[in-house]
Amino acid sequence: MEKVTINDLSKMLKVSKSTISKALKGYSDVSEKTRKRIVKLAKKLNYTPNSIASSLKTHQTKTLGVIIPTIVHHFFSKVIDGMICEAEKHGFLIILLQSDERFDLEVKQINLLIQKQVDGILISVSNQTSAVVHLQNAIDKGIPVVMFDKVLKNFNCSKIIIDDKLAAFEAVDYLLNKGYKRIAHFGGMLTPQNSIDRLLGYKNALKAHGIEYDQRLVYVNPNNDDFNDGFYNAKKMLEEHRDIDAIFAITDSIAIGVLKYFEDKNIKVPEQIAVFGFSNWFMSSVITPSLSTVNQPNFEMGSIAVNVLLDEIHCKEKNEAFAFKKIVLPTSLIIRKST
Amino acid sequence: MEKVTINDLSKMLKVSKSTISKALKGYSDVSEKTRKRIVKLAKKLNYTPNSIASSLKTHQTKTLGVIIPTIVHHFFSKVIDGMICEAEKHGFLIILLQSDERFDLEVKQINLLIQKQVDGILISVSNQTSAVVHLQNAIDKGIPVVMFDKVLKNFNCSKIIIDDKLAAFEAVDYLLNKGYKRIAHFGGMLTPQNSIDRLLGYKNALKAHGIEYDQRLVYVNPNNDDFNDGFYNAKKMLEEHRDIDAIFAITDSIAIGVLKYFEDKNIKVPEQIAVFGFSNWFMSSVITPSLSTVNQPNFEMGSIAVNVLLDEIHCKEKNEAFAFKKIVLPTSLIIRKST
DNA sequence: TTGTAGGCGTTATCAC
DNA sequence: GTGATAACGCCTACAA
Numbered sequence: 001m002e003k004v005t006i007n008d009l010s011k012m013l014k015v016s017k018s019t020i021s022k023a024l025k026g027y028s029d030v031s032e033k034t035r036k037r038i039v040k041l042a043k044k045l046n047y048t049p050n051s052i053a054s055s056l057k058t059h060q061t062k063t064l065g066v067i068i069p070t071i072v073h074h075f076f077s078k079v080i081d082g083m084i085c086e087a088e089k090h091g092f093l094i095i096l097l098q099s100d101e102r103f104d105l106e107v108k109q110i111n112l113l114i115q116k117q118v119d120g121i122l123i124s125v126s127n128q129t130s131a132v133v134h135l136q137n138a139i140d141k142g143i144p145v146v147m148f149d150k151v152l153k154n155f156n157c158s159k160i161i162i163d164d165k166l167a168a169f170e171a172v173d174y175l176l177n178k179g180y181k182r183i184a185h186f187g188g189m190l191t192p193q194n195s196i197d198r199l200l201g202y203k204n205a206l207k208a209h210g211i212e213y214d215q216r217l218v219y220v221n222p223n224n225d226d227f228n229d230g231f232y233n234a235k236k237m238l239e240e241h242r243d244i245d246a247i248f249a250i251t252d253s254i255a256i257g258v259l260k261y262f263e264d265k266n267i268k269v270p271e272q273i274a275v276f277g278f279s280n281w282f283m284s285s286v287i288t289p290s291l292s293t294v295n296q297p298n299f300e301m302g303s304i305a306v307n308v309l310l311d312e313i314h315c316k317e318k319n320e321a322f323a324f325k326k327i328v329l330p331t332s333l334i335i336r337k338s339t
Numbered sequence: 340m341e342k343v344t345i346n347d348l349s350k351m352l353k354v355s356k357s358t359i360s361k362a363l364k365g366y367s368d369v370s371e372k373t374r375k376r377i378v379k380l381a382k383k384l385n386y387t388p389n390s391i392a393s394s395l396k397t398h399q400t401k402t403l404g405v406i407i408p409t410i411v412h413h414f415f416s417k418v419i420d421g422m423i424c425e426a427e428k429h430g431f432l433i434i435l436l437q438s439d440e441r442f443d444l445e446v447k448q449i450n451l452l453i454q455k456q457v458d459g460i461l462i463s464v465s466n467q468t469s470a471v472v473h474l475q476n477a478i479d480k481g482i483p484v485v486m487f488d489k490v491l492k493n494f495n496c497s498k499i500i501i502d503d504k505l506a507a508f509e510a511v512d513y514l515l516n517k518g519y520k521r522i523a524h525f526g527g528m529l530t531p532q533n534s535i536d537r538l539l540g541y542k543n544a545l546k547a548h549g550i551e552y553d554q555r556l557v558y559v560n561p562n563n564d565d566f567n568d569g570f571y572n573a574k575k576m577l578e579e580h581r582d583i584d585a586i587f588a589i590t591d592s593i594a595i596g597v598l599k600y601f602e603d604k605n606i607k608v609p610e611q612i613a614v615f616g617f618s619n620w621f622m623s624s625v626i627t628p629s630l631s632t633v634n635q636p637n638f639e640m641g642s643i644a645v646n647v648l649l650d651e652i653h654c655k656e657k658n659e660a661f662a663f664k665k666i667v668l669p670t671s672l673i674i675r676k677s678t
Numbered sequence: 679t680t681g682t683a684g685g686c687g688t689t690a691t692c693a694c
Numbered sequence: 695g696t697g698a699t700a701a702c703g704c705c706t707a708c709a710a
Contacts, residue, residue, distance in 0.1 A: 003480070005703055016681045021705060031679055048454050052400070053703035056391045056686050063434075063455075072420050077411045084410070084437055093455060095402075096435045098423055115387050116402075116432060141342070227625070256625055263627060283622050286566070286595055288602060344687055355697040360689060370695055392687035395702050 004045045013037060024049070055117070060317075063093050064309065065113035067123040069101045069150070074281035075298050076124070079148065082302025083122065090310055092119070101224070103128035110134040114141050120309045124149045127191045144312040148305045150192045158312065158325045160305045164194045167294045167331040168201025169208075171276050172248050174333055176209045180246035180274055186233055186258065187250025188218040198250050198278065217241065221254070230257025238265070245273055246339070252277035252284045255291055259338065263288075274339040290336035297329045304329070343384045352376060363388070394456070399656075402432050403648065404452035406462045408440045408489070413620035414637050415463070418487065421641025422461065429649055431458070440563070442467035449473040453480050459648045463489045466530045466563075483655065485648040487640055489531045497651065497664045499644045503533045506633045506670040507540025508547075510615050511587050513672055515548045519585035519613055525572055525597065526589025527557040537589050537617065556580065560593070569596025577604070584612055585678070591616035591623045594630055598677065602627075613678040629675035636668045643668070 006024075010017045015034060023030045023038040030038075041047075055061045064087055068076045084094050095118060099106040106126050113121055114137065121138055123145060132155045135145050139157070148160040175183055185202045189195040203213050219237060221229035230249060234257065237244060249255035255277035262269055269275055269289050277284055277293035284291035308325050315322035345363075349356045354373060362369045362377040369377075380386075394400045403426055407415045423433050434457060438445040445465050452460055453476065460477055462484060471494045474484050478496070487499040514522055524541045528534040542552050558576055560568035569588060573596065576583060588594040594616035601608055608614055608628050616623055616632035623630035647664050654661035 003703095006705095007703070017704080018682080018706070019680055022680090025705095029679060034679085050395075050456075050703050051454055052391055052394045052456055053686090054705075056389075056395050056688090056703080057705050059686085061391070070420070071410070071423070072413070072416045074411070077416050080435070081409070081411050081437065084435060088436070088451075093434050093436070093451065095432050096419070096423060097427070097432075098420065112427075112432065115390055117389075117391055227621075260625060282566075283625070286599060286622070287625065288627050342687095345689095346687070356687090357689080357691095357698080358696055361696090364689095368695060373695080389687050392702090393689075395687080395704095396689045398702085 003050070004047045005050065006047075008045070009038065009041055009047060013041060059117070061117050061119055062091055063095055063116070063118045064306065065095045065097065065109075065116070065118040065121045067097045067099055067106060067109050067113075067121070069099050069124060069126050071096065071098055074283070075149075075279050075296065078298035079124075079302040079305075082299035082304075083306050084302075085299075086303035086306040090306075092306075092310070099126040101126045101128060103131070107134040110138055114138055114143060118143065120144045120146065120313050122146050122148060122305050122309060125152055125192070126150075127189075130154075130191075142316070144309060144316065146305055146309040146312070148301055150194060153193065156324060158308045158327075160301055160308065160327045160329065162296055162301075162329050162331050164197035165201040165204065167278070167296075168198040168248070169205045170201075170331075170333055171278070171292075171294055172202050172205035173208065174335070175246045175248065175274060175276060175339060176205060176211070178274075178339065180339075181211075182217070182241075182244050183246045183248055184217040184219060184237055184241070184244045185248050185250075186219045186221075186230060186254050188220050189250075195250055202248055217244070226251050226253030227257040227260075230254035231261045232257075234258040234261035238267075246270075246276070247273060248276045250278055252279045252281050252291060252293055255293070255338075256283065256287055259287060259289070259291070270337070270339050276339055280334055285336070289338045292336045292339040293334050295332045295334045297331070301329055342389070343386045344389065345386075348377065348380055348384070348386060352380060398456070400456050400458055401430055402434055402455070402457045403645065404434045404436065404448075404455065404457040404460045406436045406438055406445060406448050406452075406460070408438050408463060408465050410435065410437055413622070414488075414618050414635065417637035418463075418641040418644075421638035421643075422645050423641075424638075425642035425645040429645075431645075431649070438465040440465045440467060442470070446473040449477055453477055453482060457482065459483045459485065459652050461485050461487060461644050461648060463487050464491055464531070465489075466528075469493075469530075481655070483648060483651040485644050485651070487644040489533060492532060495663060497647045497666075499640055499647065499666045499668065501635055501640075501668050501670050503536035504540040504543065506617070506635075507537040507587070508544045509540075509670075509672055510617070510631075510633055511541050511544035512547065513674070514585045514587065514613060514615060514678060515544060515550070517613075517678065519678075520550075521556070521580075521583050522585045522587055523556040523558060523576055523580070523583045524587050524589075525558045525560075525569060525593050527559050528589075534589055541587055556583070565590050565592030566596040566599075569593035570600045571596075573597040573600035577606075585609075585615070586612060587615045589617055591618045591620050591630060591632055594632070594677075595622065595626055598626060598628070598630070609676070609678050615678055619673055624675070628677045631675045631678040632673050634671045634673050636670070640668055 023035045097109040146158045151159045219233040280295040362374045436448040485497045490498045558572040619632045619634040
């Protein structure tokens with residue numbers, strides 16, 4: 001029941017605490033004989049160092065804080081998966097927090113993590129976030145921050161992202177090459193940056209094909225509820241523009257909302273209208289018709305983010321300089337039956 | 340940059356550390372005047388107590404450990420969502436770990452959490468888990484354990500579950516009442532307990548309708564990959580039994596694999612064969628045809644589990660007795676177009 | 679090679 | 695009402 005401490009070992013072996021500590025950490029300046037005695041007893045009593053005491057002394061908690069908008073999301077849960085796996089490999093644990101897309105909660109949670117003295121923070125910022133004082137605060141307290149997926153341009157730190165603009169360009173370019181002529185865009189919100197970039201990619205592709213951008217073909221989510229917004233906007237679009245022959249949606253959820261509406265109205269996909277999604281979550285391969293989409297690395301994004309953060313943490317420890325990294329992960333088109 | 344400590348406040352105000360500590364914690368035996376001075380300066384300097392030092396002293400980390408088989412799963416991510424939200428309300432943080440359905444990893448992770456000195460552990464055990472030494476170990480070290488969803492019968496602790504047997508009974512009973520006569524069961528593995536119970540519910544419903552149980556109509560997942568196993572078993576079943584008119588699957592994933600195969604083979608659901616799922620994840624409402632399923636509380640399961648655990652933790656603090664709770668959350672049938 | 683002593687920041691006990 | 699003092703368990707100069 002009672003935990004055995006370094007003190008207990010010390011008394012039982014009549015060896016000082018410091019020698020015990022050194023022996024257990026494999027320092028060189030302990031005689032082989034006493035080292036063996038110590039290790040043996042430690043093993044026998046199932047001694048494990050008290051990580052809290054050691055944290056207090058070393059200022060390391062071997063803990064990383066992660067803040068995401070929501071965990072109930074195929075993409076984010078895969079990212080977290082990657083983070084937990086990678087962190088564990090290096091002996092780090094993950095404290096997970098959700099901002100629920102709210103800036104005030106995000107601020108509160110950063111402060112919680114600071115108080116908890118995590119060794120580093122991984123964050124995908126909320127759609128509402130534009131200020132950075134809370135993040136700067138963490139940095140000022142000596143806690144490195146790494147952003148992933150939804151990042152802030154105006155904050156200087158390592159970032160793990162995809163090239164949203166390029167990916168969107170490729171998707172729309174594909175549609176145009178395939179012969180679709182009048183392409184609507186579903187999404188087009190002004191936050192987060194990803195939405196903007198995907199809209200820009202859409203515009204670029206149109207331009208590259210000599211097609212004029214038509215603002216009226218951009219449908220913004222009214223309720224921040226991808227599936228239902230997709231459903232709703234599909235209806236709206238059909239009322240307003242009968243000539244649309246393809247839709248590029250900013251997420252698979254939106255796209256699936258669209259497919260659902262079209263199914264209800266018996267509109268054939270892709271014969272009448274093609275639909276392109278973004279993210280490649282599991283469902284997109286299973287829905288009917290299966291959804292063409294942009295494959296976005298997720299597990300990998302998590303593990304790389306952790307590695308970059310750990311690098312920075314280790315540099316800090318050794319007082320070495322660390323140059324922030326911006327890692328752009330490759331995306332690819334997955335063509336299925338909806339286009 | 341440098342964190343301000345209780346010592347700094349003490350020196351600046353010429354008041355002892357102990358008084359500072361008491362004042363900040365709102366103890367009664369500090370004069371109003373000095374309390375105000377202390378609080379004021381603390382606020383001004385943005386003082387926050389060092390949680391590690393306090394943990395060392397109080398043996399509380401305000402941290403809960405959570406182990407689940409996998410986070411990439413609609414049900415579990417909702418449960419975690421509920422846990423994080425509820426824990427945060429009470430000032431607790433969540434460390435999340437995945438067992439990946441492996442017993443050895445589960446053991447390792449329990450030990451990690453013990454070492455981290457979390458105040459309590461929430462676990463949904465892996466399919467491989469039957470031994471309980473690792474869990475007993477946590478209890479012996481004074482860390483309460485609460486099980487949820489996938490629980491162990493042979494371990495004495497609080498448990499938050501659903502009545503799998505009853506839920507399965509209701510689903511199959513519904514099918515039989517609706518006129519389906521020959522019903523196959525997809526799932527039927529011997530671990531975890533949930534599978535067994537759902538199989539038992541299936542059997543009970545048959546019996547209640549005077550139908551003899553036929554072992555050959557039970558299809559077990561060959562590869563532990565619900566979607567593909569459902570797909571595979573649908574094919575197999577069709578080859579073996581042309582007279583089946585309904586399937587009760589143990590998860591929505593399996594059911595959706597089945598739907599997918601039937602769609603490929605142009606078998607009409609529910610006209611030729613009805614399909615019933617289990618769990619009501621988002622996808623089941625979106626797939627075509629939409630899937631009848633058992634609604635299983637998820638977010639709520641997480642928040643309740645946290646509450647039960649915190650209750651136990653608080654009782655332990657006060658040395659009060661705590662009676663383990665077994666909370667059975669209600670399920671309900673959701674009837675859609677697949678039946 | 680081993681041991682001593684002090685400190686990390688907080689809390690709790692017990693005098694004053 | 696306030697303050698000295700001793701833990702909590704570990705780490706690390708520095709001394710022996």
